[in-house]
Structure formats: structure tokens, C-alpha cells
Amino acid sequence: MPDRHRTESLLTATGAAAGYHGVPAVRGLDLAVGPGEVVSLLGPNGAGKTTSLLALVGLLPLMDGSVTALGRPVSARRPYLLARRGVALVPDDRGLFHGLTVDDHLRLSRRKPSPEREKLIFDTFPALAGLRGRKAGLLSGGEQQMLAVGAALLGEPRVLLVDEMSLGLAPKIVQEMLPAVRDLARAEGIGVVLVEQHVELALAVSDRAVVLNHGRPVLTGAAADLLKRRERLEAAYFGADEFSDTGHEVLPS
Numbered sequence: 001m002p003d004r005h006r007t008e009s010l011l012t013a014t015g016a017a018a019g020y021h022g023v024p025a026v027r028g029l030d031l032a033v034g035p036g037e038v039v040s041l042l043g044p045n046g047a048g049k050t051t052s053l054l055a056l057v058g059l060l061p062l063m064d065g066s067v068t069a070l071g072r073p074v075s076a077r078r079p080y081l082l083a084r085r086g087v088a089l090v091p092d093d094r095g096l097f098h099g100l101t102v103d104d105h106l107r108l109s110r111r112k113p114s115p116e117r118e119k120l121i122f123d124t125f126p127a128l129a130g131l132r133g134r135k136a137g138l139l140s141g142g143e144q145q146m147l148a149v150g151a152a153l154l155g156e157p158r159v160l161l162v163d164e165m166s167l168g169l170a171p172k173i174v175q176e177m178l179p180a181v182r183d184l185a186r187a188e189g190i191g192v193v194l195v196e197q198h199v200e201l202a203l204a205v206s207d208r209a210v211v212l213n214h215g216r217p218v219l220t221g222a223a224a225d226l227l228k229r230r231e232r233l234e235a236a237y238f239g240a241d242e243f244s245d246t247g248h249e250v251l252p253s
């Protein structure tokens, strides 16, 4: 990324911890996402990825550390303000209304979409163009995911967080969707946080990634470096005990 992007962070977490019933499910999370950057949160089931996303958008209160979005501290009391200012979360259940059509969803956008913006969304997800009158509940899983991400992008977010875009989707669709979102983020200067199970595909479109295991970051690095250091990546997933001595390993680029 160009240097100007590095100087500005749209979303920053510093030592963030969050969890349930007073018990942290993630702790020590450090993250910075600048305009046009894609950062992936990776890790095995139950590692704390979704919990991290919820904390990043203020849907879960912080138990420690801090999160700043668009220059202001994130408050768990007012997550809707964050959404209004342009921090969009696509949850893993996609958050669609099954009785509403594709067009209805696009009309629910945070901003009244300009024709140019609408064209951009349909250019990015061409499969949606022929389905505008169809109810969301009658769309395929892939089409629903395109709608969820497309509707979020239509609101011109400055930060987009997507929980498991690939959930239940055929690899071919994931291979198309992830680069489409990355390209749009680059073109529009949107900061993106992806939670993904498809490690290789996520790293292929990401600038950086954080691997969580047992609720803490164990490995952080540039996506290109992580792809070259597969043995560390595998250890971060399957041999997290190995990291208990070294703690959090940050790969030098």
C-alpha cells in the first residue's frame, strides 16, 4: 500500500479484550486497518474471530484495551452511531430479511444510492442484476452473500467487516467474491476486515492477517509473508502450545 495509506488508520484495536459473562473470549487484539487495506482475522473454530468483530464494531463491550473507529473511540452503548458514520458489519447469518426483495434491501442502504454507485455494485456482483425483484429468502447462498455485501457497500462505508463471506459457498464463488471486494476496497479506499476459514483465499486478497487461537493473537504478519511461512501458519492453527513460550509472533516483513 502507498505510504499515505499507512499513516491513516480507519479502525484500530490496541490490546482489545472482549467476551461473555465476564470471561474474555479474545484478549490482546492489536489491529490497524487503513483506507484500501484488507486485514484478515484467521484461526480455528472458537478462536475468537467473531467475538473480535463484535468488539470492533461496539456490539460487545471491551473488557480491556481500546478500539478507535474513524478517529473516535468505539462505544458499546452506541454501535448504531458507528454504523451511521460508515462502519458496516456483514454478520455470518448475512442479516437479510427473507421476505424483502434484492431491490428492497438496496433501498435500506445507509445513504440514498447514486445511480453510479448502484451500477458499481451490480458490476461487482453481476449475478444480482437479474434478481432485483426476487425475495432474499429465495436466493441461493452465494446470491444472498452477494446481496449482503453489496447492500453494505451501497451505503458507502469507510470500513467494512465481513464475517465468513465464504460460509457455505462453493469455492468458485468465493474465488470471485473475495477479489471483487478487495478491488472495490482498493478503488474506493474502504478499510476491510475479513473473518475467513479459507486461509489461502483470504491471504491472497489481504495485506495483513492476524491468526487467533484460544482467544489470543498468536501470529501476525503481512499476508505475503504468511503465505511463504506455511509452517508457522500451520503451527498457529494446530500447534498453538508452541506459541505459549514465544507468545505472539510477529513476522518481520
Ligand SMILES: Nc1ncnc2c1ncn2[C@@H]1O[C@H](COP(=O)(O)OP(=O)(O)OP(=O)(O)O)[C@@H](O)[C@H]1O
Binding pocket: 020, 025, 043, 044, 045, 046, 047, 048, 049, 050, 051, 052
Ligand atoms: N454468546 C456467547 N456466550 C458465551 N460464549 C460465547 C458466545 N459466543 C461465543 N462464545 C464463545 O467464545 C469463544 C469464541 O467464539 P467466536 O464465535 O468468537 O469464535 P470464532 O473464532 O468466530 O469461531 P468459528 O470459526 O467457529 O465461528 C468460543 O469458545 C465460543 O464458545
